[in-house]
Structure formats: C-alpha cells, structure tokens
Amino acid sequence: MTRLLLLLERLAALIQQGLRESAGQHGLQPVHLLILAYLERANRYSDIPIAIAEYLGITRGPLSQSLAVLEAKGLIEREPDAKDGRIQHIRLRDPARELLRESWLARLSMALQGLPQAAALEQGLALLLAEMQQLNRHQAFGICRSCAHFQPIGEGAGRCGLTGDALSLADSEKLCREWTDPSASSRSSPAAGSSPGAPKASPPTAETGAT
Numbered sequence: 001m002t003r004l005l006l007l008l009e010r011l012a013a014l015i016q017q018g019l020r021e022s023a024g025q026h027g028l029q030p031v032h033l034l035i036l037a038y039l040e041r042a043n044r045y046s047d048i049p050i051a052i053a054e055y056l057g058i059t060r061g062p063l064s065q066s067l068a069v070l071e072a073k074g075l076i077e078r079e080p081d082a083k084d085g086r087i088q089h090i091r092l093r094d095p096a097r098e099l100l101r102e103s104w105l106a107r108l109s110m111a112l113q114g115l116p117q118a119a120a121l122e123q124g125l126a127l128l129l130a131e132m133q134q135l136n137r138h139q140a141f142g143i144c145r146s147c148a149h150f151q152p153i154g155e156g157a158g159r160c161g162l163t164g165d166a167l168s169l170a171d172s173e174k175l176c177r178e179w180t181d182p183s184a185s186s187r188s189s190p191a192a193g194s195s196p197g198a199p200k201a202s203p204p205t206a207e208t209g210a211t
C-alpha cells in the first residue's frame with residue numbers, strides 16, 4: 001500500500017509539473033489549461049460554467065476570471081443555449097485545440113500508449129477515483145456511452161434517456177455531468193425533455209465510466 005501511495009504521489013507531482021510548464025509556455029495558469037482540457041471532452045450538457053466549476057472543484061468567482069482570460073486570448077467563445085438564452089455554452093476555438101495537442105496531455109497520452117495491462121490499470125484507477133469522489137462528496141462525471149441513460153441505436157450512436165436527445169458517436173464519447181452509474185440499483189428514470197442543468201437522477205457511485 002505504501003508503494004502504491006508513493007507511486008500515485010509521484011505521478012501526481014509529475015503531472016502537475018508538466019501542467020505548470022505547459023501553462024507557463026503560453027502565459028497561462030495551470031487552471032486555465034485544465035479548463036481547456038475539460039471543455040475539449042465535455043458534451044453539450046457539460047460545457048457550461050457550473051459544470052466546469054463542479055468538475056474542477058473551483059468556485060464561480062475564480063472560474064469567471066479564468067474564462068475572461070481565456071476569452072481575451074481567443075481560446076474560447078460563448079454561445080447562448082438554443083432553448084434557454086440564460087445558459088451559456090463555452091466552446092473551444094481552434095487555437096485552444098492546437099495548444100492542447102502540444103500540452104502535457106500529449107506527453108501523458110504518449111506514456112500511456114503501449115502500457116501493458118492498461119485495461120486492468122484503467123479499471124483499478126476508476127474504482128479508486130469513484131471512492132475518492134464519494135469520500136470528497138464530489139460529483140461524478142462520466143463517459144456518455146457508459147451511462148445508465150444511454151440507449152444505443154447502433155454504430156455507436158444512441159439516445160439520451162434523460163433528455164430524449166439523439167447522441168452521435170462523437171457525443172457518446174464525451175464527458176457528461178449528468179452521467180449516472182448503471183450499477184446504481186436505486187436510480188429513477190426522469191421523463192425525457194429535462195434541461196441541461198437538471199439534477200442527477202441518483203448519487204454517483206463506483207463505475208469504470210466515472211471520471
């Protein structure tokens with residue numbers, strides 16, 4: 001157990017170091033890069049300020065300041081929700097995608113490629129993460145296709161059982177703040193048509209799709 005703890009600490013320190021270096025190269029703070037990396041993976045229900053704040057565990061004030069910096073640098077843009085103009089979606093602009101391609105994430109991705117027993121490692125880390133999220137009372141986010149509400153319709157596409165919206169293959173691979181653990185026995189099934197800001201159907205628990 002001690003060795004495992006040391007390994008996790010060392011990995012976390014190295015990732016933080018890479019993050020700081022990448023951010024510094026672009027005149028940004030580490031949190032700015034974390035916001036960009038999150039937005040690259042977030043789906044249409046999760047690219048809103050409250051979801052970013054929940055995912056990163058930061059408050060609205062610092063988040064607003066960070067979004068203002070990223071907007072001023074031309075890395076993000078805001079787009080009002082088609083159904084509810086009070087909701088603003090935050091979209092990445094092309095320079096942000098380029099920046100991420102050369103960031104610490106690319107190095108991490110390279111290190112993960114070809115790692116033996118990657119599937120077992122992923123499963124173990126997912127369980128550890130879910131445990132930590134419960135201990136910290138942190139909301140679980142997860143990959144859409146592994147959600148209890150994902151209804152496959154073939155070729156990777158599907159439909160969201162929570163909102164009734166169609167989901168493309170690309171949508172199914174994105175992060176969602178409404179993700180629900182399929183193994184949660186007590187979950188309920190809210191009616192279709194829920195808004196993007198609707199509360200989760202059940203509390204998050206351990207599952208490999210959680211992030």
Ligand code: SF4
Pocket residue numbers: 043045142143144145147148149150151159160161162163176177178179180
């Ligand atoms: S199926 Fe689940 S993860 Fe996918 S959009 Fe619906 S609530 Fe979100």
